[in-house]
Amino acid sequence: MDLPIPARAWFARGRIDRALSEGAGVGVTTQADTQAARRIGVFGGAFDPPHAVHHALAAAAIDTLALDVLLIVPTGDAWHKSRPLSPARDRLAMCRLAFADLPKARVDDRELHRDGPTYTIDTLTELQQAWPAAQLYLQIGADQAAAFHTWRSAQAIADIAIISIAARADATGAALQFDPENPLPGLNVLPDGVRVLPLPPMPHSATDVRRRVAQGLPIDHLVAPAVAGYIAENHLYQTA
Numbered sequence: 524m525d526l527p528i529p530a531r532a533w534f535a536r537g538r539i540d541r542a543l544s545e546g547a548g549v550g551v552t553t554q555a556d557t558q559a560a561r562r563i564g565v566f567g568g569a570f571d572p573p574h575a576v577h578h579a580l581a582a583a584a585i586d587t588l589a590l591d592v593l594l595i596v597p598t599g600d601a602w603h604k605s606r607p608l609s610p611a612r613d614r615l616a617m618c619r620l621a622f623a624d625l626p627k628a629r630v631d632d633r634e635l636h637r638d639g640p641t642y643t644i645d646t647l648t649e650l651q652q653a654w655p656a657a658q659l660y661l662q663i664g665a666d667q668a669a670a671f672h673t674w675r676s677a678q679a680i681a682d683i684a685i686i687s688i689a690a691r692a693d694a695t696g697a698a699l700q701f702d703p704e705n706p707l708p709g710l711n712v713l714p715d716g717v718r719v720l721p722l723p724p725m726p727h728s729a730t731d732v733r734r735r736v737a738q739g740l741p742i743d744h745l746v747a748p749a750v751a752g753y754i755a756e757n758h759l760y761q762t763a
């Protein structure tokens with residue numbers, strides 16, 4: 524399924540450098556700009572690269588969960604991924620471009636500055652300490668919901684944050700197994716501790732984007748124009 528992405532003037536390739544240097548409207552979180560936030564969403568990922576469904580999830584989470592702010596958190600050292608990620612600088616830059624049209628999104632680079640493997644519990648604990656009055660929402664896809672019990676301190680995460688899950692399809696378009704009655708297998712979560720976003724299962728993946736770039740196939744229907752421009756200008760994903 525292709526998602527239309529509104530092309531904004533500054534998404535044009537020639538303006539990417541300017542957008543990056545200005546932060547493209549989404550900066551690193553500061554205490555000032557989220558001080559009043561009571562509903563803080565956290566959407567972490569490798570974002571290698573951020574694609575159309577990441578954007579759709581972010582927009583849906585902001586609306587459905589009535590978030591004051593959604594932190595887009597690129598992963599530092601993804602201990603759970605078998606392949607090395609692209610440089611943090613590139614993934615951070617692409618996140619700034621990909622989510623810039625969502626006024627409530629903030630790209631937060633804290634995990635990129637943390638030593639050692641990236642654990643979401645560390646991020647949520649920091650946020651909880653910084654904003655003790657806020658309710659935290661953690662946004663994940665159905666693949667991560669199925670693997671959630673393997674995360675470090677998974678139960679503690681579910682105790683700290685409401686987990687918001689988006690259905691996902693595999694490359695064939697078949698929906699991943701996801702039981703709304705038992706959305707986080709192996710965990711003890713109250714019904715109001717979990718939300719499911721009203722989105723259909725979609726098969727997009729960063730793996731597919733990387734593979735298509737390596738094969739010289741178009742990716743314009745899969746990523747924002749500015750992200751496609753960044754990938755081309757920086758010669759990313761030349762090999763899958």
Ligand SMILES: Nc1ncnc2c1ncn2[C@@H]1O[C@H](COP(=O)(O)OP(=O)(O)OP(=O)(O)O)[C@@H](O)[C@H]1O
Pocket residue numbers: 567568569570571576577580662663664665666667689690691692724725726727728729730731
């Ligand atoms: N098509 C999708 N549907 C639902 N959730 C998704 C989808 N793509 C990514 N997500 C979710 O977005 C978050 C970040 O994902 P990530 O950056 O690893 O993208 P990815 O497409 O899964 O990447 P890769 O193909 O490299 O593994 C995860 O919680 C993941 O479950």
Ligand SMILES: O=C(O)c1ccc[n+]([C@@H]2O[C@H](COP(=O)([O-])O)[C@@H](O)[C@H]2O)c1
Pocket residue numbers: 566567568569570596598601603604641642643644667673674675
């Ligand atoms: O903390 C953990 O143990 C943990 C295990 C697996 C995934 N995560 C986080 O889940 C998010 C999505 O992961 P991924 O692999 O789909 O990009 C990202 O922020 C990861 O850091 C976190």
